[in-house]
Amino acid sequence: MMGLLEWILDLLLSPWLFVPLIYPGLISAFAVLLFIIWFERKLAAKVQLRYGPLYVLKRLGGAIQLVADLLRYLFAEPIVPDQADRLAFIFGPILLFASSYIAAIAIPISYDFYAFRSEISLLVVLGLNTLAPAFNLVIGWGSNNKFGLIGGLREGFLITADEIPMFVSALAMAVLYGTMDLVRMVELQSEWLWGIALNPLAAVTFFVLMLLSTSRFPFEIVEAESEIVMGPFTEYSGILYGLTMGASYVKLYVLSLLFAILFLGGWEPLPPLEFPGSWLILPGAVLFLKALVIMCLSVFMRAVYPRYRIDQALRLAWHYLFPASILSVFLSLLVLSGWSI
């Protein structure tokens, strides 16, 4: 009996299962999702002189509001409109959610704990992460709704505008570290300085692009309630809607983890503690906390900003962020040359 339990524990703790399934994969993604949406609402509410979610578990300020919402979504009937393309309509949200989360498997959580280590793991994360917006297009087109169509097209415009500069500003860090291996990047940062100090331009650009690609304010353009109702997700209800709504937060989560690794020193510095399992828990927790701070900062923007118009967001991306990302590559080279002197 004990043998079986140990075997299961071993299996779960094996990185090939633990990473995609538990952390930073599916389960922690869900947990973060439940927390961050609640926290976003609480933050906005505080700035707006009100309480936000309160009555579901009042002692903790309504902390499990999202669990209640999730239950409601689960039991609500997902209505598929007659005129919609059923296949695209139903599988769109599932694939959207899956593709938002899938990049998490390539994220290492300590020097020796990762699903796989590759010379190009940065590219794997960025590449997988680019998949998601395509399904927004599918959803928008498949739901056969004019607002959905416009929302999908907006996403289509934004894909290139945010992904290309994001690639470049992430690659600026690869240039700086001389590697695309995320584990090696953390190692180097612990020897030198955090990435954000070495190349602040890349960090700022990456952060703004993160907001843009995950549809946070002020770039909440794809959904834009007062303009196009809910964009691609206008026709959705029930758990399918829940998936579409969660997808962008999961994407934010993955990108925040990446941000923490690229710019904030990953799981370094580790607190000098020793306890059973600390080899896994400590670096994981440090990385998670850093990512959480980034996420909180991102969702705080809801309380500060209105939304840009799509042409303004595109102009910002192409006129300012894209040149800034190119500049950050040169900045990396400059830093490197300064380093070698």
Next chain:
Amino acid sequence: MTDRRWSSPVFRLKGHLDAILTGAKYLITPRATVRYPEEVIELPEGYRGFIEYKKDICISCGLCATVCPANAMKMYVERAAEPGEEAPAEEVKPKRYPGINYTRCIFCGFCVDVCPTGALEHVETHDVAYEDFNSMIYPPGEFAAGPPKPEFDTPPRRLRPTMDERRGIAYEPAD
């Protein structure tokens, strides 16, 4: 008259910073919400809420029903005695008394202001929930039995609003 400063990216950057810092400042500002069923705002004196009817001083003039803009107030004829039947005086010569229909009442207070004897007066209540429309209609007898009162599961905390220079309205415990 367009502000030229806005064309400068540095000025815009300052605008972004200002906005974010102002948002952050309000993270530590006290909230304004009154959590209603647990806390109840005390209404000012003279609030135009539900109406109290003192039938004993009513002179059946019908002005309240005439002035009512929403036709909520109506004069009801009390039970009239059959000819020849022995009955109390008010049933032989039936009087009319007002009754109110709160599905229509708009709480303008004209009836209260026009009542020549002061038989009608507002009470500071506005939050009564009904289960059906019929129970919102009060014929004279029920109307005279007193205004409806809100029911709370637990007695609410009463808050008195006072103006405050820093918070706008400060709600302080009333008792």
Next chain:
Amino acid sequence: MASKSESQVQGKAEAAPPGEIETLLGEVLEGLSPEISSARGAVSVKVPPDRLKEAAERLKAAGFDHVKAVTGIDRPDSGEIELVYHVSSYLDPRLSKWIVALRTTLPRDNPETPSLYDVWPSVKYHEMEQREMLGIHFSGHPDPRSLLLPESYEGVPPLRKDFKVKVEGINA
């Protein structure tokens, strides 16, 4: 804010003394057989229906640059519908003191009049409203839709006196 001084000038502008506005209107509308009257601070000019548009054009030229209200009044007793355009001016401080009621009467069974949209575009929605509410036909109006009533509405135009509102009486 730049025009603070301008507005103060306007605020202090002398009102046309009584009589002056009537004289002015008389001059402007000369030859259109206007009946000018004033009561309770309001000036009223009545013209025959066929002169309405010309009167409007002349008033516009005199500085009355917008219409505040278009009102049809159904008068079944005399078999007429009275049409009133309340006009005034934004720019001329001497005229903007006044609201001039330009009025005419139309036969009740076939109320038709040229739309004043060409003269004052500001009448657009008011005329649409009077059209559906009183059944006045404004020929040349650019928008044939109904405004407030549903397109499918049929029956007596609601603001005609023969459209009766059923009201619950106070003793009902």
Next chain:
Amino acid sequence: MSEEEHVLELLIGPQHPASGHMRLVAKVDGDVVVSLRPDIGYVHRTVEKLAETKNYIQIIPLIERPPLADTANHNLGYVLALERLLGIEAPPRAQWLRTLLAEMTRIHSHFYGLGIHGIMLGSSTAFMWAFWDREIMIELAQRLTGARLTYSYMIPGGVRRDLPPGFEDEMDKALRYLERRIPDYHKIFFDNPVTRARLEGVGVLRREDAIRLGIVGPNLRASGVPYDVRKVDPYCAYPELDFNVVTREEGDSLARMMVRVGEIRESINMIRQILKKMPDGPILEERYLKMIPPKWKEWMAQHRRIKLPAALISLRPPKGEAVARVEAARGEAVYYIVSDGSPKPYRFRVVSPSIRNVVLFEHLIRNCRVADIPAIYGSLDYFPPEADR
């Protein structure tokens, strides 16, 4: 491609988060709005016809319903027209009290408009803040009138209540609070670079067009026309108040918003002056005051309220007509009453500011982007029930 193939007809409303009770029929080519047609009437409630069935005093609550955020100014417009018809005038203190409530209402109505504009641009903070600060004036108005919005405060010949005790101090604190808040609004919303980007140069209404189309209120003044009924045809206490007409020259959405902000500041100043200069005296015209039974005099003085004399219930104005205009928060409101000598008006005409501004939808929302529809809509402070009446 032919026109039909690439123009999409977008039905915005009446079931849309930002349409209000109306439908906007937009023709969209890509992200550009080719043309837009407002379809109103979804909340038409036949005020003009209903008024013909009601006594004059019963119309007061009726005309307060359509312009819900801006009741006092419309109440005032109607009462002024009625008083003109009756040939009476309210005593000075009543005039000042009317002005006070009118300006308080202007402040909370403008906050309402700014808040709606905020949420249309996606700034939930501006929305929530504005709706909270609106509450300040509503709370004070409630102490004065006994109701939050539907005051029915002004009656022919005067007002129904006098200032409650301690009102001046409370108002002073409230005004100082609002003055403290406005800089924060500037930082987080008005001067937020995103707001600027969304509003500057968007929906420009040129001065000539504003005049030609008969636009009213802040929308007119944002296009550089200093027309304000409070200056042009002053009523109540306005001739004795020192205030500026806020105007802007640009005529874009930002200018319209900033005119409202400026008017909030002017109203704050005006309320200070009103409370300082308000004369003492009765709050109801003498002839009506005399009709109130003497036994109520003491009660009235104690409660600072009046009793309605029965004569006010069935006013019979002489045969004739009267027209009055007021500067309501959203613009000039015109009231036109035709009396045939009976206790009910023969014809009653309300021209609310929103019905005069509705033409701006088709005029301004053209050759702009889909995202500009709510940006311009919000800047107009258009209120569908007020337009539909």
